[in-house]
């Protein structure tokens with residue numbers, strides 16, 4: 001806490017007398033100079049002489065400068081001057097411009113340029129002029145208007161120049177240095193956490209620092225010129241009497257301390273210990289009062305009030321407690337910490353929440369106060385949105401294990417094993433575009449693409465007819481529909497190259513995390529975006545492009561193993577990303593590396609840097625949002641913003657940036673796990689594919705003698721229906737309900753409910769393995785993995 005009696009004095013008040021120690025005049029009142037002061041630094045003066053030529057006067061000025069110990073540099077032109085000010089290592093306190101020959105040097109123009117240079121508002125500028133100039137009002141006014149501080153007349157008499165320079169240094173140069181020092185002090189006052197208010201001797205507020213403005217809940221300028229009684233609501237009579245302007249001679253300046261009821265915009269009237277001190281800036285009469293409000297600090301793990309003034313104030317603060325505060329120590333400490341929070345120069349939404357709850361706490365019943373106490377306790381947790389596994393009560397161990405692994409990233413063991421890179425399949429080589437098959441398939445592909453924005457789009461048939469390149473064809477189609485090429489001012493060929501490169505970096509051998517999954521997520525986002533426009537909601541075109549790009553790349557180079565597996569096997573990616581969000585970090589970084597490495601695939605190349613930067617931010621944020629460990633956090637935040645009645649006419653672009661961020665995250669999250677909300681056969685196919693990938697991981701963990709992330713996912717024993725019931729009920733359904741409320745797509749809910757019923761039915765029938773599920777899929781109905789398809793089976 002700032003101790004008024006022993007440390008910094010208020011700038012502009014105490015340091016307005018810039019005397020160096022040996023210069024302090026005898027008659028200065030004792031009470032004044034006994035107080036500590038902040039003295040402007042004793043400057044090692046640097047000067048700049050702006051002279052076009054070195055004539056006799058130049059040499060005289062130079063000698064005078066040497067005499068006054070001004071270390072000088074020389075500039076001959078305007079350009080040289082600005083270069084010295086902007087690039088040189090020195091700061092010039094004094095600049096003398098030769099204004100005698102306007103044809104060679106325009107002193108006014110140079111002065112203006114100096115004033116415009118950052119940091120030179122406090123330099124002293126002197127113009128050396130001919131006597132005729134000096135006597136011309138117009139010329140002098142022009143100089144002063146340009147920022148010249150003073151003019152001296154051309155004179156060949158060295159003692160005259162010496163005296164002029166001495167006067168200028170001891171007045172203007174030194175005062176400027178004091179003003180700079182004051183700026184430092186005001187900055188310090190503004191930043192400290194102590195609450196300071198300065199009034200004149202009539203209690204009219206002159207200044208409040210930031211902490212005071214925060215405490216009062218006002219803008220910093222607002223209280224200026226208002227009477228202190230607008231904020232100090234206690235009767236101030238006693239204060240006014242005690243603090244009446246006094247002759248300070250001989251006396252120590254008077255302090256006054258007591259408890260004052262203070263009210264602010266966001267602060268209920270609250271008692272605070274306040275101490276005041278009088279100051280005399282001119283003469284001996286009090287001219288200013290400094291009020292220091294003591295906002296108590298709570299020491300760690302202790303509810304006692306601990307500030308540097310605690311002892312002085314504890315009694316009065318405690319006595320001022322209101323009866324409702326007698327609910328226990330936590331209330332007092334909470335009030336104190338709320339007040340402390342309010343006084344801090346930073347403000348987060350959580351600060352406002354805590355303040356509001358604390359205010360509520362003051363005026364409620366004991367039961368309600370207990371509930372608010374519990375809420376405030378919860379608000380202290382850092383992992384506010386992280387679900388605790390114990391809160392999720394699932395009867396089925398398969399579901400428990402799956403959800404646990406997804407949302408907590410659990411079963412990450414610190415492995416003693418050395419890394420075994422062979423278990424992570426590396427990227428497949430880039431395929432060469434098979435023109436012939438593409439051409440043969442083209443009519444089928446083109447026909448299929450007519451449905452590219454339908455929720456019933458048959459992605460598995462598309463996978464087949466594109467010879468496992470669904471991402472390229474669907475991507476080009478959807479990007480074209482959403483005018484991504486135009487928005488990003490990029491040739492389609494570059495996009496085609498890019499899709500080829502990206503698709504080749506998806507591992508075709510992965511059962512689930514391959515380019516068909518990426519194409520499916522892209523397609524889902526395409527459908528959602530088209531729904532936005534149907535509902536008259538729209539996203540900015542670059543935001544839309546970013547969302548589509550994020551979908552395309554969100555699982556690029558996925559190894560077909562989970563992040564937990566990578567951590568357990570000490571995979572280099574886990575090492576690189578410190579076991580945190582390993583896969584998603586890798587997808588984002590890998591995508592940017594791939595895209596920026598070569599102009600032939602650089603889809604960002606024609607964007608302005610700031611546009612590229614914001615697209616990059618959006619894409620990275622969306623990819624990272626697909627990490628399931630933060631699933632409930634994203635969902636809870638989304639619901640808290642968009643959970644109510646949706647105003648469909650609202651422009652998404654007009655939604656606050658924070659909310660738009662939540663919306664984009666939910667857009668990709670829903671798309672990423674929307675497979676249970678697709679038509680029945682597709683839902684089953686996805687369930688088989690993900691289960692296959694989980695089984696392969698479990699098998700590998702067993703053979704490698706590694707920790708097993710999901711032991712239940714054993715090919716021989718696992719019940720696919722049970723895993724799907726758990727996945728839908730605990731992960732997917734709530735999210736889809738929230739999303740449907742936002743986007744109005746009831747078909748998502750209908751399909752999911754039907755599929756859930758179907759899984760429950762299969763479960764009751766005793767269907768367990770992939771083979772069972774395949775068999776059960778309406779006999780004879782072809783499955784996609786054997787190459788045949790029948791979209792009527794939906």
Ligand SMILES: Nc1ncnc2c1ncn2[C@@H]1O[C@@H]2COP(=O)(O)O[C@H]2[C@H]1O
Pocket residue numbers: 402406555626627628672673675676686687690723724727
């Ligand atoms: N139908 C499903 N059944 C079980 N888990 C799924 C299903 N669909 C997606 N997932 C999981 O949800 C995760 C979402 O993020 P990932 O794509 O990294 O990995 C996905 C799978 O682990």
